[in-house]
Amino acid sequence: MTKDMTRRDFIRGTAAAVLGASALGRIPLSAQEKKTRVILIRHPDALDASSAFNEPVIQQMLDEAVSRLLDQSDPVEAFKLLVKPEDIVGIKTNVWSFLPTPAPVEKAIKRRVLDAGVKEENIGLDDHTVRENPIFLKSTALINARPVRTHYLAGMSGCIKNYIMFGESQDSYHPDSCAALGSLFLLPQVKGKTRLNVLCALTPQFHGRGPHNFSRRYVWNYKGLIVGQDPVAVDSVGLRLIQAKRRLELGPAQEIPPVPKHIQLADTKYGIGTADPEKIELVKLGWQDDILI
Secondary structure, three states, rough: OOOOOOHHHHHOOOOOOOEEEEEEEOOHHHEEEEEEEEEEOOOOOOEOOOHHHHHHHHHHHHHHHHHHOOOOOHHHHHHHHHOOOOOOOOEOOOOOOOOOOOHHHHHHHHHHHHHHHOOOHEEEEEEEOOOOOOOHHOOEEEEEEEEEEEEOOOEEEEHHHHHHOOOOOHOOOOOHHHHHHHHHOOOOOOOOOEEEEEEEEEEEEOOOOOOOOOOOHHOOOOOOOOOOHOOOOOOOHHHHHHHHHHHHHHHHOOOOOOOOOHHHHHHHHOOOOOOOOOHHHEEEOOOOOOOOO
């Protein structure tokens, strides 16, 4: 993929590489042929009539998603496959003022990490100061959680871009439509530690105009979570959702904002996950109305 990649190239292009490593380390060759599982779960009561988050329902959604992701009947047992009592767990959140990681999502994740046996003093939530935060500096496991929205440079802000605060200079990841964002997962503070990715699609933003632009006009109550161990596959599904909504609201010519090439490059260049939808097993749970994808 080159700098002059077009929107048509992006839509028609397919990933050339298979997933070479899982979030927990390398996987056997025999497993490389399997599709990467991503869970999309929605619930009509995730937000109430005033668009306030429903914390018990969001906990239920996370529990069901992670249980299905890992083929477990009990969410606590599922989380015990992700983290161990001796782990030091950093929950990488997002504090963008207009559309932060919802507090009920943060609480739901932390609650299950505690239930899995991790000590509270060994759990931290942070965004902008992860490079100085003692928990994140000592972390043995990371959980990645943020909302999905469009971005004027990267095309889409998702789980991959959420790690930009681990970089020494955020600006250095901006050139060429933020093409190098996948390299963040290869940094020593991050590499091999990400156990779970939760892309919040409760109230996604499908359009924006410039840096830090926000308008309620372009946010909708989708009431969903996109959950997986592979950040690239999770973002690939998130991108399909944003494209579908843009196609519906803005027309086919506006299906893609600036080309989000970093998602495919995270697969084909940096080898941190699977971008090709044909290699992703998308499991849809719960409410199906207006699901779009």
